[in-house]
Amino acid sequence: MPEENSSVPKRKRRCCLIIGGVVLLCLILFSVIVLILALTVFKVKEPRSQLLSTAIRGMAPSFYSRQLNITIDLKLRIENRNRASFRHGTGKTLLLYQGNQVGETDIYPGEIPAMGSTNLSCLLTLQVDKIASNIEAMMQDVFDGEIEMETQARIPGRVTLWFIKKHIIAKSDCRLTIAVPTFNVQKQTCKTTAKL
Template identity: 55%
Template sequence: MTENSDHLTKPNKRKRSCLIAIGVVLFLILLLFIIALILALTVFKTKQPRTQILSASVDGVAPRISFPAVQIELNITLDLMILVENRNHASFKHGTGKTFLLYQGNQVGDADLYPGFIPARGNSTLPCRLTLQADRLANNMSNLISDVLGGEFVLETRTRIPGRVTLLGFIKKHAVAVSECQLTIGFPDMTVKRQVCKSKAKL
């Protein structure tokens, strides 16, 4: 009777040990999942990449006004240095970006931005050269003449940089950094008198 009970007890002990081992493994998996979730919502939470214009300068020939019929000839190029700041604890790889030049809401020029890689908590500076295309100003020429005669005119830039943030080496999330700037150009010195920028991102 004692031998039979010993034979019955041993399988029960093995079964109990297996259940304990399975329980420990499940507990560890659950614990790792909770830790990963907390990190994803705090330290590794995806943050918006920021873009801003570090510097802006005007290159090229200043506008020339001719009389008696008022005409303006333009040959203006904007040299911009755009800073892209990656605030994430993860890398940000971006593709080819695009910057548009606008006057009173109408596109008058554009330029591509080179693709690149920004490490975690790092930043990168992208050069951008925008040439104002005078033929696109035909519909706004009267407004431009009025602005120039008033001593300044306002150009806008809109920059879009698509990319993706890579978390923990395998979790990838798309992000698009967007910035909009207003640049006030003085006349006749052709310098940037004021610039106001705002940035946002689409995650």
């Protein structure tokens, strides 16, 4: 009789060890699968930004303040390469002439669907009065028939994949050559990057 009673706890212990081992093995297997998926299929990728077009929308002279404002219409495409939506906050686009800021505009917040893209329009106003310190260089550019300017767009956002949240800043830096007196964009070169 005592031998039978002692074998029952051994069976229970063995059964518990087997169940515990199976559960532990399943947890390890699940963790490995999640890790592989997180590093491959669900890896957070930076969005790509691309300048689609640049055009002079209009000029607005102000005779009272002796100013000339030129509106430049920039069209940006943001491509989301993730399997989750990219939610972006308020971005900013700056207009620079010879390294000095001469205009800026906000990019409104929004959401880009998973594996999708969206086009954003930015209207930048070049405030000629802000070029006062570089007026001689500007006049020389006008006489030469072309004005070189730069745009810098920054769009902060976030991608959430399961429990992983990644903050991303999409950047687009462009150099524009504007013909004078037609004010058409002759040439544009852009560099787009993203900071994770």
